[in-house]
Amino acid sequence: MTSIRTAQAELTRTAFRTLNSIVKPAVIAGAGNPFPVGGGAVVLEVTGRVSRKPRQVPLLATRLGNKVTVSTVRSNSQWVRNIEVDPNVVVHLCGRRRAGTAEVTRGTLNVVTISLA
16 A cells, blocks of 8 residues: 555656646746736745755745735645745746745645735
8 A cells, every 4th residue: 555655646746747847937937927916827936944945836826916825735835844944935927036925824725925025
């Protein structure tokens, strides 16, 4: 049973990495980004808590002016853990890098609210 779970986890990881490698450049360029009010895709850049290197993850987001909200149901999302250590983030919107400060609210749905500078 353990080897099946390991194989499933590796397959999921590979699938997401492949998808992200295709989606991420388009979203960084501005494709699918939310307008000042609405939903869409963003690329969130956080600092790795161990490596201290920038990490980018494409996410669906809701935007209301200078507030961007993203979420995950996964309790072990590394990008959420990274934000808890360093809340300074970058959100790629309309082909531009926008600095922001993130706040994590843990629960059944882990919500991250980003205040753009």
